[in-house]
Amino acid sequence: MPAQPLNRICYVEDDEDIQRIVRMSLEKVGKMTVEVVGDPLVAIERIAAFKPDLVMLDWMMPGMDGPELFKKMKTNPDTKALPVVFITAKASQRELEELRRMGALGTISKPFSPRDLPEQLRALWATLP
């Protein structure tokens, strides 16, 4: 378990409504600092600049989907070590297993509960060495 508590979250999501709900959930319920990125094509730079504790990626996004962005993050020295949690509404069990094998910290299914989301993330954070 990391020494510092989970505080800085970067969330890449194209749907503005969900962006807003997640931001409110993490800020209001979880008391965390949140950076939301709507365009996956500029996400790498924004993540590198924000220096989050954890990155949340949506699965389906226009231009570049979550798994592809995750692979790109793995090739970037500034982002490759960051823990990643996928938020998905459609991935099959097999695809989720594949992501875990690739190094994803976990997955959270849509629709998630904004009341429970901070706790779910903290539980995943606690599994890190």
Next chain:
Amino acid sequence: MNSPTTTPNRSSAPEKISLRQSADPRFVLADRVEQLYSQMPVAVAGTFAIGVLATYELREGRYIEIVLAWGGLVVLLTLMRIALYWSYRRSKDRIGEAAQWLRWLGISAFAAGSTWGFAAAVFFPSHADEQQVFLAFLLSVLVGGGIPIYAVSWPIYAVYAAGILFPFTYVLATFGNKLFAEIALIIPAFYVLNVGIAFGLTRVYNSGYRLRHAYGKLTEDYSALNQRLEQQLVELDEARRQVEASGRKLALFAERSPIAVLELDPAGRIQQVNPAAELLFGYPPSELAGQAVSKLILPQYQADFDAQWRSLIMNREPLTGLKLRNPRRDGISIVCEWTVTPLVNAAGEIVAIIAQGRDVTQQLEAERMKKEFTSTLSHELRTPLTSIIGSLQLINSGVLGDIDKDVLELTTIAERNGQRLLDLINDVLDVEKIESGKLTLFPEPLLLSELVAESLALNRGFADRYKVRLAASGELPLVKVNADRKRLLQIMTNLLSNAAKFSPEGATVLVTMQPAADGNVRVGVDDSGPGIPENFRSRIFGRFAQADMSYTRQKGGTGLGLAICKRLIEMMGGKIGFSDRGGGGTTFWFELPQQP
């Protein structure tokens, strides 16, 4: 003639047996005895007549009393021989007792011969010359006449003739007359000659009887063989008709079949095609006949097909479900599913290969579209629901500040119904996955008690809404199962939420765990609900199953949950059911195999 009534055992092995050997000795003996007895009336009548004549002729002279006594003896002997004949005729087992009857006949013949030997010994010396000549003549007739009567068994003739001739020879030899003494010397030679003739005749008779039996047996065999051949001919004819009818039917099936049928030789050359194949690939039969089947396979699939073909030729086993992309004559390629069957003859050689194919291009496209639709539906419905339910949860949780009581009531209703809609989507997607066989489980060894405890914790919030308490019954035993964790939690959630929904306020839903039959462990969820109506019990695990539609509206739920639970439990190797609880309520349970 008495025919044999039983047939001796015959070997079915095709040994080469001579006609003489093939006759059963028991039957041959029985036939000889029958022949002897059939001549007995003539012999008895003849002997009796000669005896009466002799008595009459010899009455003049001395020893009239002895002559009369001898006549009486002849009568007595005649009666005894008639009795013997009568007994033989009434015998029920002449074949089995043939040897016994032969012995009795021998004794009778010896007695008859000895009677005449006695007459010769007593009356020859005591009577006048004419009577002596008469007696000698009678004895000659009797000895000579005995040959045809007893020739079937020479030993019988031998004892019969000995009975007559030996006393007579003795009398002649001791008479004191030189001529008689010379005759006495000739008589044994005469006896031997006669016995020799009888011996020869016996052999001829034996041979004849054997031949007759062998012939009878041959006739019997021949007739049985003929019958079998006729039967086989009838069967062959029937089989030929059936084969012809099957051939016509098969040709008709192939001709009218909507499935493409190709006949290939073992080298993979096309021999014949049916109209459906012409239609499918757009080639007339003349362009396909004699061509390699690779003409109908795209080059990139050729290597895969060649490997499958080699396996088919080697194993002589049909290939099924072989999907290949096949080019049509117009250049368009289609995907066909093939069943390829080798036809093997009795020597194990492949004589032809039948390939049956159907165009599954549209089917695959439909499956792809369905999958895409399901996936899109899943995403496009869940994404707005995430916003709806999420927003409502944030409002209802109070983190955004206090809101008006009426507004809160309405947003709570909206959240609950949003959740219902989500449950319905999830259940419909699960059912779709289960029915299309696309649901994959990820079983792992689990401590069932931990999973049950987790499910209780997860569902307490839901149960609180119904003012129902969830609890484990005592300490749950530490039992391991091999199951999909997420799906098992889904099953527990389903059973617990049902129990909470249908129990009255203030009730407790108890979860029990106990060993079950066949090494299973049973988890039971006891509710205090109204019980399962009788008319609903048989379809409770069916889809869209709810006892009363008014309940659905009142309690929520899609009616798919138990159907999904049943399928999931069965996929994990377990079973699911329910039972009434004494004193009201129902226990829903599932069983899973325990792991060591």
